[in-house]
Amino acid sequence: MNLEEQLDKIKRQLMTGGYKLTSQREATVRVLLENETDHLGAEQVYMRVKEKHPDIGLATVYRTLELLAELHIVEKMNFGDGVARFDLRDDNHAHMHHHLICAVCGKLQEIKDDWLFEMEKRLEREYGFTVLDHRLDFTGIYHTCTNRDCKRARKAVS
Structure with missing residues (x-):
């Protein structure tokens, strides 16, 4: 569109x-x-x-x-x-998309796939809870980031 x-x-x-x-x-x-x-x-x-x-x-x-x-x-x-x-x-997805967020430099990447569909069905089945929406954010460090602070942070957690 x-x-x-x-x-x-x-x-x-x-x-x-x-x-x-x-x-x-x-x-x-x-x-x-x-x-x-x-x-x-x-x-x-x-x-x-x-x-x-x-x-x-x-x-x-x-x-x-x-x-x-x-x-x-x-x-x-x-x-x-x-x-x-x-x-x-996004009209093409029932729920909000997810994000990968670098904890050091703040780089952000969207994940358009709905990885939680099975969990939603299980919540409905086991708890009688219908999920209307969800959002999932992952915080971490990209392995490919060239930011100096990110490189240091990767070494610290390795």
Whole structure:
């Protein structure tokens, strides 16, 4: 799906929730779509929106991100660095995707496969609990990272 199709889909989701895609919201959504794999924080989104729309305020971007999270268009997440990040939800998967996060340099990689499907079925079967959503984050160190601090950390745990 191209950017305009994704934007149109999000516009429909907002309308279903009783909201309009204002120009400020559209600018914020465009930044999220254009930087989909970057897991931007609110201030990073704001700085990128401000490049094209200098009149927009930080509070407007914050409110837009919170609204998108409430409507489950984005997932608000924290990877342990104290920064709330926003990740677009993927219609092709029932649940949020998973992440590999380097504990040293912060490099992040997404895992699109749903590795927890069998566990969900077992939870339903054994506990009568239906999982509506889940997210799994792995924290560690990449073996291939060239960051000097990562190399030192790998040696320390070897």
